[in-house]
Amino acid sequence: MARPVPREQPATLQADSLTPQKPVRPRIASVARVFGLIAGFGLLVLATRLWRPEAPDSLLQRAQDAYRAGQHDLAESLLDRLARIREPNPLDRLLRAQVALATDRPEAALDELSRIPDDHPIAPISRLLQGQVAIRLGRAVQAESSFLRAIELQPRHVQARRELCFIYSIQRRLRDLDLQLAALAELGELTPSYVLHWSKIRNVNWNYEKDLEHLRRFVAEDPTDRRSRLTLAEAIKRSGDLAEADRLLAPLPRSDPEAAALRASIAIERGDLNAASEALVEAPPDHPAVARSLGEIALIRLDPETALPSLRIAVRHDPSDRLSLFLLGRALSLLGRDEEAAPILETVRQNDLLGQMIAQASAKATIDDPELCLEIGLACQRLSRPLEARAWFDIALLIDPFHERAQEALALLDDGQPPLETTP
Structure with missing residues (x-):
């Protein structure tokens, strides 16, 4: 029996066998790219969160x-x-x-x-x-x-x-x-x-030397600082440099009452009463500084009658100003009005006694004497300075809370009563 002859494969099968298969690697790469994009986005979100600006x-x-x-x-x-x-x-x-x-x-x-x-x-x-x-x-x-x-x-x-x-x-x-x-x-x-x-x-007398540095600096930094300029001129006048004091006052108008009074004071120091009077011509005569200067000039000229009205203006404005009080008391004495002058000159004496007690307190390293504080307070009260008096009574009681006279003095002050008598 003859062996069968093998059949040829159908063309379709041959064609199928020759068709190339899709490569595997490109497909994997595509998937990797997708995952890479996802991972990158995740990192971006994380970085954004990590790099968020700090809260204000x-x-x-x-x-x-x-x-x-x-x-x-x-x-x-x-x-x-x-x-x-x-x-x-x-x-x-x-x-x-x-x-x-x-x-x-x-x-x-x-x-x-x-x-x-x-x-x-x-x-x-x-x-x-x-x-x-x-x-x-x-x-x-x-x-x-x-x-x-x-x-x-x-x-x-x-x-x-x-x-x-x-x-x-x-x-x-x-x-x-x-x-x-x-x-x-x-x-x-x-x-x-x-x-x-x-x-x-x-x-206590003004220790102007300790303030000179501050005053000079204030005026140098701000030439329009009127208050510092006036005080610096006064300090320089007290130092004896009258020309420099004049120079400092030059920018201030002749009508400025305090500058005018200071110019008059400088002229008095020079012994030129005419220049002193001239310095006050444009200033208001009822200003206390000008009034005191007018009274002082009149007294130097031995004219207490003319001095009196001006000095009364000065004292009325500031009853605690020692110089105004002294000049007023002197004018009254020169006019033979001793009874009227006596209480005014007594106030001057009380001012001087207070100054001595203040100097005594200043000499101490610490304020630790309630008796001295009480006496200073009483002196302030007699000079019609109640707030200052109260402050000294408070210090006396701070040092000794059981100090009976200080307690009594404070109670009288609160009630508007006359001060305690000073201990001998």
Whole structure:
């Protein structure tokens, strides 16, 4: 039997066998790309979360911590980052000012502080800091304005009142000083050293040398600072340099009453009464400083009748001014009106006794004698200075809370009664 001849495969099968298969590798690569895109997106989301800007409050806290640690460059860098996130707010500006001060940039500090509005809770401390920077720069007028604004915003602002006491003491503005010291007393913030200063400035000769540096700086920094200019001219006059005192007064108008009175005083020192009278021509005669000068000139000319009205004006304005009282008492004595002169000259004597007691208290390292404090208080009360008297009674009781005479003196003062008799 013949072997069967093999059949040819159908063409279709041959065609199928020759058709190329799809490669496996490109398919895998495509899948990998998809997963890669997904992974990349996930990393992008994660990175976005990780690189999210720091919260402003956190940046401010870090900047504050850096400032407290003395890392001023870091604090400023953090504040710059904060400024790129938001407009600086008052807290940011206060810290910027503090950093500027720490890096010796007072002008930048003043600029930042000036941008803090008065209606923000930190405005009182900002105005205080403004004043402190200004006084450091020798700008007394600007400093006073800032301290007064701080007190307007916060009437119990103790430090602002103390700063004003410094300015008013340097400038010899006794009435303004009285107001601030009385306010400190009302707040219970009048320390023994401040009470002593309160009495010294009125009753002990002015040690002008210690104030000259401040006064010169104030005038050099701000030539329009009238108060400092007047006080500096007075100090220079007392030093004996009358020409320099005149030069300092030159920018002030002839109608300025206090400048006119000081020009008259300089002329009296030179023995030129005509020039002294001429200096007062354009000034208001009823101003107390001008009135006292007019009275003094008349007395030097032995004309007490003419002196009397002017000296009464001066004393009426300030009954505690020793020189005005002395001149008025002398004018009355020259007119033979000894009975009228006697109580006025007794007040002068009481002023001098108070000055001696104040000098005695100043010589002590600490104020620790309740009897001396009581006697000073009684002297102040007799001179119609009740707020000052109360301050001294308070010190006596601070030293000895059971001091009976101090307790009694304070009670009489509160009741508006005459003072205790002084112990022999």
